[in-house]
Amino acid sequence: MSVRDVYASALRAVRHVAAPYPVGDLPTGRALELPGRGTTFVVDDGPRDAPVVFLMHSVLTTGLLCWYPTIPELTDRYRVITMDQRWHGRGIRSDVFDLTDCADDVIAVADQLGVPTFTAAGFSMGGGIAQLAWQRHPDRVRGLVLCSTGPYFSTRDPDNLASAHRTGRRLQAARRLIPRVTGPGLDDTSGHTSVWALRQFFSTSLAELGTFGDGLGRFDSRDWLAEIDVPTAVVVSVHDRVVEPARQELLLDGIPGARRFDVQGGHACCVIGAERFVGPFGDAVDHVTAQVTVV
Template structure:
């Protein structure tokens, strides 16, 4: 595992230590994607409004990554979250590949009867959003890419072995933490308790697979082909995906617009009050062009 990914794992715990307060979290349900498997989905907001798929970061869930911003978006968008493969209550499959995750997004859109949508992704989710456009260009009306870049890590011969060691360490640590069980949907608990249950619903032993999947992603050869309205939300204090790498998206995608948040790599949850305004502005900017909202 690269040192970058290790830092990301460490900051993953930060998502659950001092999270943004819970408010108006939508109810969800397991949705079976034909030929692919079941995953946990929330679908909230006006059903006739422009659809926005929120794609989460590694070691989180659809709700854990995005719950602070959903109430704001619900005022004018249909907002969908889903747990990616091996995350939370997502599909269990052989291996982990961002290409499969991108195909899952469109499979869910098919199931929900959504033709076109805005794909918004945070960190790992930003890579999935880019791949969703590449593989299903007629379905993605726009992109909102947050705290992410055109690649995640270099390929390192020791990558998998290190990731597996980290996975074993986190798995051992998790034995002393509360188990999620059926209380994942209990938002009456303290925010930290709810968030910890969400975090622990992802099998930490899959760290090696996650590292491999992220390491395979590299959109630099085809960034210039992206032809839909794109907003890039740059976390200017990010030490996991440094701002310079996030800027590569703006430089590489024709017409991409930059929005800034004064925060680090967990800004969607830690200090979310600073993330919500530029993120919603970024979504509005894409929607106005792509859908005419």
């Protein structure tokens, strides 16, 4: 997987946003200060006494852009939380982008919201963050739902990283043509879904493609997958050309008792063809939650 491939996939998703899921149904988010870390943007919706599902987004998106078709489908039975990860949207600004920091940010958000334990669900990059959240804070993560992701990202390949940095420099030079969107406009859901989605997409600096590649390339969970001891579901996008199914299946092979759920879609299936993603994802969350409840 190269970050340039993910960029192309994300942009296709923005161009083909799922019309059956109007953004007017989305809950309102807010800025949340994480002591000693910075400020991020958080959405927290659903019954306060329900099991908590923390949704972690893919690279080059935001919490809402990645999960907007899914959130309304879960909040009848779960408390659903998502956030903008570091360097994305309205996420924390820092000197370095690293998935371990992102995982610790998730725990810091849970602390501020008074959430002791939760199911960590991640899409693509978010799947790596979810795995790290369990590894670094096993007392907080009671279940995992890993979607269109794997135990490593091939951006660690030097050629992929060099390509991502070159693309980032070109985008930096052209940033006047693709300005970063900030401010209240990100919360405007009154227009067409695609307009809202484009605002969300361009709220992340595309000039940082190489930096994202560096951060993704440092992640590798293969040495400790077998240690994961919480109920886990792996949602496999069977037509994925970015994180190929064979790499997603390494999670099933490596995590004891992991259960497979298939989605007939590609890497942007959480948005493109979301009607095929939301059902299996909800089933995966229900499966993990039931196992957690039994334990």
